[in-house]
Amino acid sequence: MAEWPKVVNPDRQIDCTGLFCPLPILRTSEAMTQMLAGEVLEMLSDDPASDADVRRWAQRTGHELLA
Secondary structure, eight states: OOOOOOOOOOSEEEEOTTOOTTHHHHHHHHHHHTSOTTOOEEEEOOOTTHHHHHHHHHHHHTOOOOO
């Protein structure tokens, strides 16, 4: 039987579309300082480098990247 992806409702959303490095990471980092442990942040970005940047940032800071 196929397993459906888990649906996660973010506690906070930020829109970084139209912004390029380093702004999406800076805005993500700033937003995370205003959140509690266990809360989920959704960051939208159209910067092609954001995927790799967010993955490295999450590893460096100890945050879990869900998708």
